[in-house]
Amino acid sequence: MSAIRLSPTAAILRHGVLVLTSAFILVPFVWMVSLSLKSPGEIFRATFSVLPAQFYGVDNYAKAITSVPLPRYMGNGLLVCALILAAQILVCAPAAYALAKLKFWGRDFIFAMVLVGLLLPHQVLSLPLFILCYKLGILNTYLALVIPYVVSPFGIFLLRQFFKKIPNDIVHAARLDGLCELAIVWKIMVPMALPAVITFSIFSVVAHWNDLFWPLIAVRDGNLMPAPLGIMAFKNEEAGNDYGPLMAASTLVVAPLLIAFLAAQKWFVEGMTGGSVK
Template structure:
């Protein structure tokens, strides 16, 4: 009798449980649904970029090889407006903004995380307060200042408001606080300066967080239309989103070339994310609050 009970118990233990599998299937199903919702506009954009404009709305998700107009749409997107110049301007802006942001934010975050000085808590509170201020609030005074200095329609005007990033300081501070204080003290005893500690110890350990922030920064400023629309009104300094708006105004509502231009502008961001996705995920998941 006892042996039979043991056999039944063993079979129950060996029997696979359906509950975890069902829960995993539900989770993955929901993720697939959300992913499809997010990717649907991009799929429509790519299909519209290669189709005849007359077929875009009549049968939006069909793809007839005999009616493809990819060459015509992309050629018009590249020739009707200086799309290469617009993307070059965006590249200069995002690289310049990111470079200054990393220099200022890494230094400030290290000071807030590893140094002790009077007013440290107050300064960190101001950083958190800055996170709550919308970008539209300081836009008017900054525009007036740039106009009085004659700096409108310049790369500096496009980059200046973003040199300080409260989000980057907060993100890096949380990561730097997890770095062992003993290693920093040992480096100081060995004669390392604070700059050497940051460059040789802190920054290499924070590469995932830096990569994660870089993706956020590049994406935000590549796609930014609000500020360039305010400070730029000459074609030579237009960024990609502003150039796309100018292209739409010049060509009218021609969705084939318009979606082709949008595809050209979007593709560099996709490439950047694919190249940095491992560091991006690691930086977001490993940056905790200590």
């Protein structure tokens, strides 16, 4: 199918809208990086400039790393995100395969419940999850940060849509070769749906790396705090109104996500569009 050609005016208008939208999104990040390079006196000047008049970045970043255990907070966040992602893939891939390729009573109802789960914000479940973690005795542990996110409705939905694209003949051939259903999931379906897996991984890591609400409830030990909760403690206890180190800490926390997204951008786009194209 040939691409739709736009008139020069429409093309200019479209690119103008994209540029304005991108600028609107990028301004807070540019401002954050700019403030992380400035001295305290320059931050509160009436006039704003992107480049600092006096470079203060080394002091701000050094203070962000040394004043509080920011590397420990980021390590906690990395560990929690890795555990959540591994558990989600272990649960979501077989569930998505069952909903996409197996026929059983109640399949449509279960998929409808998955769609309902997409509509519910996680904060709605915070109270029952807190009670559950209390009953299990896992509050203020890494498990309290991981268990509530093991089942991901979005992950099941995304992988199901991608699995449905895979021809049934491949599944039938694998069964004739003697593979069980779980072997088909891990040896055939997941490798073929790698773009969808990478896309879901990006969404999962970004969501849980930036999560503040649940860690604020589930943990109190400073050694268990992930990065967003650690930054909040940094601001309240150490930095106060010293926004230079605070912005430096925020930049260090955002940087890994930006690098990961740029590295996986190709697979991200393919995974987002693959499940919707026949």
